[in-house]
């Protein structure tokens with residue numbers, strides 16, 4: 001076991017309140033393209049060009065088709081060992097909170113309870129006019145994009161660049177952040193706000209930050225421990241490390 005891994009497990013041994021934040025990297029091993037990786041390209045568009053309200057206004061059909069493409073991949077995907085390890089951590093740390101930036105719904109399929117999908121969920125749709133949400137599967141797909149009963153376009157119920165996160169979702173996230181003594185940040189490039197500011201805030205409150213990523217990110221400068229590798233390998237190893245330590249005591 002590496003020194004960094006030992007330090008992470010030692011910290012978790014005394015952690016009272018654990019917050020986990022995840023990004024696209026945790027779902028990469030389920031076969032879901034990340035945003036800023038080369039596999040995020042779709043028909044020569046970068047994901048960041050499509051995940052905006054302006055793109056939807058200009059060309060709703062293309063944006064909808066991109067989400068259909070992603071739903072096609074996600075619909076066949078399964079939670080991977082990284083997702084399942086976080087569910088096991090929830091059993092070990094009963095107050096655990098998970099904030100995911102992912103809209104794929106894979107964490108929910110592990111049965112995790114305390115989860116905030118801060119950027120929404122692509123299996124839900126929302127009326128562009130009145131904001132009412134429903135499950136995509138309950139909507140008649142007569143056109144692309146489908147329309148609400150009121151006649152307005154339906155859009156994915158996700159948060160695009162330049163849009164505000166719902167205030168109650170943001171409030172819950174800030175509460176979880178201010179209560180935690182350890183933050184584990186997994187598989188995010190750490191460039192999209194507000195989540196990008198969480199590691200620094202936790203450090204400012206005297207907390208400890210553990211990062212899990214394939215490579216260094218802006219969070220690495222703030223993190224107390226950085227574990228480089230696949231989250232599907234590292235997170236189960238953390239769980240096993242905690243179990244071994246508990247068996248010793």
Ligand code: BJW
Pocket residue numbers: 022023024025026028029034035036037051101102103119158159160161162163164165186187188189190191192193194212213214215217229230231232
């Ligand atoms: C692995 C791995 C493996 C791979 N194991 N690791 C303050 C300062 C500056 C700017 C702003 C600011 N506040 C707000 C902004 C504007 C903007 C923003 O942050 N811009 C930045 C780009 C600078 N933020 C917003 O607009 C947010 N709204 C907001 O704050 O409202 C108030 C406000 C508005 C405007 C101005 C000021 C205030 C909303 C952000 C919404 C982001 N939406 C998206 C799309 C969601 C819907 C969808 O999925 O279609 O969310 S964009 C996209 O980025 C998506 C992701 O959730 C998000 C983060 O990406 P993530 O998860 O980090 O993915 P990647 O691909 O970037 O990284 C993957 C990582 O995994 C990499 O590091 C790999 O190495 C790693 N990895 N395989 C471990 N196996």
